[in-house]
Amino acid sequence: PHAYLKDVLARLPTQKASQIHGLLPQHWKPVD
Template identity: 65%
Template sequence: MSLVQSAKLNGHDPYAYLKDVLMRLPTHAASRIEELLPHQWRPSASN
């Protein structure tokens, strides 16, 4: 629930945010994981 609420507080559609993050996780570098947090997230170009 905290990710959903954080996405809302940052002006993101929670469904779009979670869908994008879950699609990126398998190939996203662990050293850049902070890019996927709601306060820094930007939708991928394919969205």
């Protein structure tokens, strides 16, 4: 859960509102 939360909180400010669903746990993919 730590890696997920850290990544989501880092991406959230730059994420478009229409793409927020991609940050939900079932859709999230870590950046390689």
